[in-house]
Amino acid sequence: MEIRKGDMHILIVDDEESIRITFEMFLKREGYGNIYTAASLEEALALINETQFDLIISDIVLEGATGTELLKYIKQTGVKCPVVMVTGFPNLDSAAEAVRLGAFDYISKPVNKETLLRFVRQAMKHWCLEREKTKLQRENEKFRRYLEVIFGSVSDAIITVNRKMEIIQLNSTARKWIGKGGGDRVLHLDDLPGELGKACFQDAARAVEKSEMVKEHLVECYKEDGSPRIISLHAAPLQDSIEEFAGAVIVARDITYGPPESRKKRVSFHGFTGSSDLMQKVYDLIENVGRVDTAVLVTGESGTGKELAAAALHAESDRRERSLVKVDCAAMAEDILESELFGHAKGSFTGADRDRAGRLMQADRSTLFLDEIGDISPRMQLRLLRFLQEKTFTPVGRDTPRRVDVRIIAATNVDLKKKVEAGNFREDLYYRLKVVEIELPPLRQRRLDIPQLVHHFLTLFREQIGKNIVNVSDQAMKFLMNYRWPGNVRELRHVIERACVFADSSSLLTEHFPVEIVTAGEGSRDYPEIGAIDSKKMKEPPVQPARSFVSEEATIREALQATGGNKSKAAKLLGMDRSTLYRKMKRYQLPF
Ligand SMILES: Nc1ncnc2c1ncn2[C@@H]1O[C@H](COP(=O)(O)OP(=O)(O)OP(=O)(O)O)[C@@H](O)[C@H]1O
Numbered sequence: 001m002e003i004r005k006g007d008m009h010i011l012i013v014d015d016e017e018s019i020r021i022t023f024e025m026f027l028k029r030e031g032y033g034n035i036y037t038a039a040s041l042e043e044a045l046a047l048i049n050e051t052q053f054d055l056i057i058s059d060i061v062l063e064g065a066t067g068t069e070l071l072k073y074i075k076q077t078g079v080k081c082p083v084v085m086v087t088g089f090p091n092l093d094s095a096a097e098a099v100r101l102g103a104f105d106y107i108s109k110p111v112n113k114e115t116l117l118r119f120v121r122q123a124m125k126h127w128c129l130e131r132e133k134t135k136l137q138r139e140n141e142k143f144r145r146y147l148e149v150i151f152g153s154v155s156d157a158i159i160t161v162n163r164k165m166e167i168i169q170l171n172s173t174a175r176k177w178i179g180k181g182g183g184d185r186v187l188h189l190d191d192l193p194g195e196l197g198k199a200c201f202q203d204a205a206r207a208v209e210k211s212e213m214v215k216e217h218l219v220e221c222y223k224e225d226g227s228p229r230i231i232s233l234h235a236a237p238l239q240d241s242i243e244e245f246a247g248a249v250i251v252a253r254d255i256t257y258g259p260p261e262s263r264k265k266r267v268s269f270h271g272f273t274g275s276s277d278l279m280q281k282v283y284d285l286i287e288n289v290g291r292v293d294t295a296v297l298v299t300g301e302s303g304t305g306k307e308l309a310a311a312a313l314h315a316e317s318d319r320r321e322r323s324l325v326k327v328d329c330a331a332m333a334e335d336i337l338e339s340e341l342f343g344h345a346k347g348s349f350t351g352a353d354r355d356r357a358g359r360l361m362q363a364d365r366s367t368l369f370l371d372e373i374g375d376i377s378p379r380m381q382l383r384l385l386r387f388l389q390e391k392t393f394t395p396v397g398r399d400t401p402r403r404v405d406v407r408i409i410a411a412t413n414v415d416l417k418k419k420v421e422a423g424n425f426r427e428d429l430y431y432r433l434k435v436v437e438i439e440l441p442p443l444r445q446r447r448l449d450i451p452q453l454v455h456h457f458l459t460l461f462r463e464q465i466g467k468n469i470v471n472v473s474d475q476a477m478k479f480l481m482n483y484r485w486p487g488n489v490r491e492l493r494h495v496i497e498r499a500c501v502f503a504d505s506s507s508l509l510t511e512h513f514p515v516e517i518v519t520a521g522e523g524s525r526d527y528p529e530i531g532a533i534d535s536k537k538m539k540e541p542p543v544q545p546a547r548s549f550v551s552e553e554a555t556i557r558e559a560l561q562a563t564g565g566n567k568s569k570a571a572k573l574l575g576m577d578r579s580t581l582y583r584k585m586k587r588y589q590l591p592f
Contacts, residue, residue, distance in 0.1 A: 290316025300440030303490030348397020
């Protein structure tokens with residue numbers, strides 16, 4: 001840590017003016033800057049209190065005082081600065097005392113220019129080294145404190161031992177695991193109790209004796225309360241700064257997979273709302289399966305959130321940077337679906353006036369969501385099976401196959417297994433699609449989610465519609481909780497939207513809900529007070545005559561009539577997806 005001569009602050013203390021002037025001149029000519037002089041001890045102390053000096057040159061005999069008093073003052077006050085004493089005659093005792101009191105060196109009078117400059121150079125060299133040392137010590141201390149904080153705050157247990165397996169350090173987690181107060185008394189790794197202690201000793205011994213790393217050594221042990229715990233141990237040899245072997249460090253991580261109830265419940269997940277146990281399982285499954293590049297079949301009644309699940313699976317996967325591509329298989333006739341999926345060459349059929357890449361191509365390196373997969377024709381089933389087996393497809397009207405990297409997520413609300421059994425769906429395709437199945441539970445099986453969903457949609461529509469609706473009356477909420485919800489969350493969403501449109505106060509009241517919801521609740525078992533719902537005690541309510549199902553065909557007919565056959569408008573009016581409307585029209589054999 002070099003100091004430039006011109007930047008230095010040097011104090012000359014001498015009661016003889018001629019010496020002060022001579023020394024100052026010698027130093028200034030040599031390029032040293034900021035030279036201060038003091039004629040007495042008092043003057044010197046006053047200057048020392050004001051200025052941080054890099055060097056003090058002081059006569060050992062001052063008028064009415066001594067240079068050693070100056071040294072004592074410097075020592076007592078902790079001022080850091082080398083002091084060179086000038087002795088009038090070579091008195092070894094006073095010189096020795098000066099050095100004992102912390103003087104850097106002493107010069108005997110008479111002092112010529114060369115001697116003075118030589119001493120100044122040496123003192124400066126020493127001062128620079130001192131400053132460098134202090135800086136390094138400060139940095140080391142800072143670093144040590146950081147490490148201490150990290151060491152103490154990590155959830156892993158960390159133990160360091162020396163070559164003799166004596167414990168050098170334990171962090172707070174390690175102390176906790178070892179047991180109450182045990183950490184203070186444990187001095188040797190051999191003293192650690194139980195299976196964990198034994199394993200730590202073995203791994204540390206391997207690290208120390210063979211200088212080997214131990215990775216992911218799994219140990220099954222028990223917590224103080226008797227519950228099982230799985231620990232993953234790592235041990236590594238420790239070497240000090242001169243590469244000498246110093247011992248080992250052991251890091252132990254608790255990887256026990258806690259039972260689901262011990263983990264925090266999620267109230268929402270990728271667009272889903274609901275904290276019921278059934279939905280927690282769905283969230284966990286999506287999270288785990290999302291990352292694996294496998295085909296997934298999402299099942300569940302209409303409106304349970306199958307499309308949301310597909311989007312969540314895509315969002316959890318490494319393909320998330322590219323857009324999810326969706327194909328609604330029920331909404332299209334076979335030929336159209338074929339060219340939609342696989343693409344076509346210009347002129348391959350009437351109306352094919354240009355090349356079309358198709359959704360599979362579009363979904364390359366992404367995910368293709370095939371909604372209503374149960375509705376595809378046998379020919380499409382075969383084409384899809386080939387694609388899943390070979391990862392290649394040939395666009396309509398072309399000869400050369402194309403290879404793409406597409407993850408398939410399919411969804412259905414029909415019982416595909418039954419379709420397979422009835423010979424209406426290929427078994428081989430069924431198993432290809434259903435590598436993993438995610439079943440979304442109907443809303444009536446997770447009524448605990450209803451209040452959360454109601455408030456979720458209330459917030460959404462309040463903002464969209466621009467009304468200040470903040471609440472739902474207890475009576476209305478009870479009806480909502482008692483209803484069977486054949487259309488599941490989608491139906492609930494529409495019911496809340498409709499209620500928000502009708503509401504003219506700050507609350508949604510019974511009168512704002514459709515009559516079938518209010519009457520369906522009558523006579524059925526009441527659920528407990530909203531705030532006191534216990535999901536475990538909740539069972540399915542007695543099956544109601546599903547009013548909305550009884551009149552469904554007629555309602556759809558009416559809606560189609562009212563919209564002049566416009567299926568998009570009819571679907572909107574009915575509060576269902578276009579694909580759902582198509583499926584239902586098929587089911588009731590209504591003309592397309
Ligand atoms: N748990 C949920 N939380 C919030 N919104 C939900 C939830 N489940 C479904 N929804 C909403 O309900 C509507 C229907 O969901 P979605 O389209 O995913 O259902 P689906 O099972 O695919 O229906 P279908 O079988 O009729 O195609 C959407 O508006 C969706 O955002």
